[in-house]
Amino acid sequence: MAGNAYRDTTEALLLPRIIRFGQNLYGASFTLMKLVPARHILLKAERTGALGPRTEVVETTSGTFGLALAMQSALMGRRLTLVSDPVIDAALRRRLTDLGARVEICAEPAEIGGYQEARLKRLAEIRAERPDSFCPEQYDNPDNPASYTVVAEHFERALGGVDCLVGPVGSGGSMCGTVGALRSGGRPVTAIGVDTDHSVLFGQPDGTRTLRGLGNSLMPGNLDHRAFDEVHWCTAAEAYAATRRLHARHALFQGPTSGAAYLAARWWAAAHPNARVVVMLPDEGYRYQETVYDDGWLASHGFTEPLPDAPVDVSDPTRPAGRWSRYAWGRRSLAEVIRAAGASEPSREGAP
Structure with a gap:
């Protein structure tokens, strides 16, 4: 058969399935985004x-x-x-x-x-x-964000353009790389990053984080803060509940970082009905069958609070809100945001 008739496993699983959630919201469902x-x-x-x-x-x-x-x-x-x-x-x-x-x-x-x-x-x-x-050095290797050009091209082919991209932030590679490629054609794409409390990525002090797969204790070199228009923070309980809602409403069996991103994207898409919104859903839910998808586990760990309808707006992004919150980042550097908030910039000691 022709040379392109066969693909190896990682090539076959590389690009996400694009699923329409509503009038203007689309999910980019990865088997394994990394x-x-x-x-x-x-x-x-x-x-x-x-x-x-x-x-x-x-x-x-x-x-x-x-x-x-x-x-x-x-x-x-x-x-x-x-x-x-x-x-x-x-x-x-x-x-x-x-x-x-x-x-x-x-x-x-x-x-x-x-x-x-x-x-x-x-x-x-x-x-x-x-x-x-x-060492691939995922946190600092510029080939990490550069690799997501293929994802941006996939979105352009499938949707004809993206007005807003929403996704979780860990190394910074997926969001910064994808939105950078989407903007390269001159389209003013809005970028919304999703983090969790006690992550240093957007100015909060490092602390214990229950929600894994996003956030960081160290500042990665691949994170360009100036790429983001908004940042949302959500708790583990909110992310888990949103993950279960994503499954119940759309039959998508994803991990909790997907739930966190879906929570922010669904709210933003409803507030901007004329914008074409894509949310990055990084991995499937099989690792979480005994935790996020187990009602008994959720109850025993106190993750049973109802989802809020909307985030609270915060004026100081360095202070954890303890619930789903939002800050208008405005494509500024971390130092600019910290100065505008009147807060002290967190220590970078120990950062790679």
Whole structure:
């Protein structure tokens, strides 16, 4: 058959399914969104010689970027070591090892930067021990946001244009890369980032976060604050409830970062009925069957509060609101926003 008749697993799963939720709201439902940067970075590294014949791939992760790397590394026949922490769930760890990855766990957090900083330090030690290694560096590698050009092109082909893009923010790659590519043609696309309380990404002090998969304890180099028009923060309980609502209303079985993004997107689309809104839904819900999709687990952990109808507007984004909240970021730098709010900029000590 023709050369393009077959696709490998990661290529076949790369682009999201686009699903219409309402008059002007569309969901971009990924099987695993992190395949976009993982595939792009590793194939480019092999093509340019950064990955030699025996080069080992090493990275720090506690979530889906590690799974994407494991899938791509298995297809490429590459050795992979992942540095993680105790928050990694058992089912994900089993899948990683089944794909051939070696998983190291950092048992204790660093005093500043928490587990993410501890993982970065261990990663540096591994790279010093193994000179023939390659790190994708998802937080700082510009190939991460650059890889999402294919997603923006997919949206343009399917929808003929996007007026507003909504999505969770972790490394900054998916939102900054996709919206940057969408705006490259001159279209004034609105970008709404979704974070959670006690994440440093948009100015709050680092703290304990129950909601995983978005937010960060360290400031990634790939996060361009000037890309965002609005930022929303939501709690774990709100994200979980929105995830279940997404499933009940649209039969989409996604993870809690998808629920958090859906919560903000649904509200914004209703307030702007003439705008074509796309919400990024990063991964499927199978890892969360015993947690987010289990009523007993939700009740036992106190995640039963009803969803609010709308976010509260905040004037100081550095103060956690403890509920779904919204700030008009206005495509400004973090320093500009902090000054405008009259707050103190959080320490960057320990940031990569």
